Amino acid sequence: MTVLHLKGVSRTHGTGENLVHALVDAELTIEAGELVAIMGPSGSGKSTLLNLAGGLDAPTSGEVLVEGTVLASLNKKRLAGLRRRSIGYVFQDYNLVPSLTAAENAALPLELDGLAAGKARKMALAALEEVGLDVKQADRFPDEISGGQAQRVAIARALIGERRLVLADEPTGALDSHTGEEVLKLLRRRVDAGAAGLLVTHDARHAGWADRVVFLRDGRIVDSSAPLAGADSLLEGAGS
């Protein structure tokens, strides 16, 4: 099932001499159970693509569809509702609310959606447990936990509920190599369980976790690798 579909999406900023083509005629589909990595040099349009996919920005031309719904067809309120219920975001700098505890941060999208506080907390604790956060950390504030733990909270918040599209912008940027890998494993696990994932990274080792890698240069998709056949083929190859 196609979860995300970018149909001929372009985004320009400015006018006249200052016109910048941030993204040009991008075609991309992501199926449920698929993790796609976006790579490219700085300024190639990676974050623009991610913001458009998540409805945080609107295309100048073309359409963005999430689970078949054209985002531009929704009014502000309905778009916000779809973003809360269907799309999870993970950012490099976590974007946790500093005045809320880990559990409150994770529960935030559910509470904004009108779920009762008690029920939202219960689901938040389950989500925090799923991402491997010690239950003792649940009532701590963001500045009382480590970067790795904060990113786990951010991932719990992104995955809570029935999110079917997870967008991650350099989610391991500020983390050490081992913790970064743990974060990618969490993302991978969620995608394997049926979500669609879009991961922006400049780090090839992290793109290695994806099923498909899309390269961007100057706002254009210049190359896209075919989905992997599976590791068995490599094992066979290694012995020959």
Add this chain to the structure above:
Amino acid sequence: MSVKHSLLALLERGPAYGYQLRAAFESATGNTWPLNIGQVYTTLNRLERDELVEALPENDSGQRPYRITETGRRHLAGWFASPVQAADRPRDELTIKLALAVTTPGVDVADVIQRQRGATLRLLQEYTRLKAAEEHAELAWRLVLESMIFRAEAEIRWLDHTEAVVARAELPAPFPFAVDEPDSADATPERNRTRTH
């Protein structure tokens, strides 16, 4: 790769015969570098000649185990104590290919880089998948696998860097090789060729 030192290291665990050594080597390296049994026995013979190992009497099933000697142990310790020299590593074809790509007429360097990056990234995806599938893999095999992952990553980073450098640089105009000018008007290309051979 040093088969000689690998066998010495394995024999440090205890006496073993050829097939056991091959199996242990392949298990530690996840079949990344398959060894043929002939290579194992040839190396054992050389090690025996150099008194780094000694052959033990044949066992009941006709297998002849080898044991590391004190000299072999010292030799092995020396190997672990010395860094691998750059000169011991094979020449890198990719580096040579790109060095030639920037000086060869008609080659699209960006395209060469992109193709290579795609291929290496694909390898990296496959290694990562193997690693994810073998969460409880033997430590030695995990190290080998991670080494391949980091090398692939380094190659991609180098390609990214090269791409940026090439994009900014003015590519040198390919220069033809100097051709000996004929000394006089009656010199023909055929005569030139004869002269140079």
